[in-house]
Amino acid sequence: MDGRKGMMPEISVITAFFNEERFLAEAIESVIGQHYDSWELILVDDGSADSSTDIAQEYAARYPGKISCVQHERGENKGLSASRNLGISRARGALIAFLDADDVWRREKLQVQAGIMHACPQAAMLCEASEYWYSWEKPSAQDVIIPVGVKREGLFDPPELINLLYPLSGGAAPCPSGIIVRRSALEKYRGFEAHFTGKYQLYEDQAFLHKIYLNEPVYISPLCHNRYRQRAGSLVRQVTGEGNYHVVRQYFLQWLREYMAEHKIVYPGIDNLLRRALCRYRHPVVRWWARLFY
Incomplete structure (x- = not known):
């Protein structure tokens, strides 16, 4: 209690x-x-x-x-x-x-997101914009709010978001600190993929997100109540700095293909995106990541 x-x-x-x-x-x-x-x-x-x-x-x-x-x-x-x-x-x-x-949350985060989830019972998950937070360390630095990379607010049915968002498309993906999920959906799809360890943790959130994208409606909000701390030593900078990003990306793409086959999920458009991505995995960095980290 x-x-x-x-x-x-x-x-x-x-x-x-x-x-x-x-x-x-x-x-x-x-x-x-x-x-x-x-x-x-x-x-x-x-x-x-x-x-x-x-x-x-x-x-x-x-x-x-x-x-x-x-x-x-x-x-x-x-x-x-x-x-x-x-x-x-x-x-x-x-x-x-x-x-x-x-990371940190603004004071309204849970109140606003709970309200949206109550108003939209079809949504298994809600994702909001994130503030890429640089000024925590250098007050003169400019923080940047990155919306989830879609053109409208509202509900997206499966598998719409895979066609729109990183890593199979160019739209910015949500950050973990900006999402809220129904526990029933987490239990149904067995949460996070525990084998994404070490450097592969860079994509552990994407594996979870794609299980939801493939199976459940997701609400995308343009609001922002989370601050995503940008700092030296983060996993993103470590993996990219070591030149291992293409290895991690390929691991995720192969997992996604196997997950869809195992669960008999067939979306021809997603299959085509996966095939193209696997062919060019040596050049994976999309423009919005490059703008933020390089």
């Missing part, structure tokens, strides 16, 4: 972290500061070796019934997807939101 309300939380927030002592408290505080109160926060420690474990446990002790901290068996590091899945297994809310441990 929710310790303050005496009732089940409507939204479960999942934050998986690995050695994020610099940013974790700020992420947690952005959940605590939400105008919407029917939430629980599940902090998933993915085998951290710094003080972030202590930070998470201190917040859990201060907010019993609202914040909890869980770990993998024996404190192992299993990767972001497995950690999110652990959080999902502990979630009680009908809606689940994900907040990366180095």
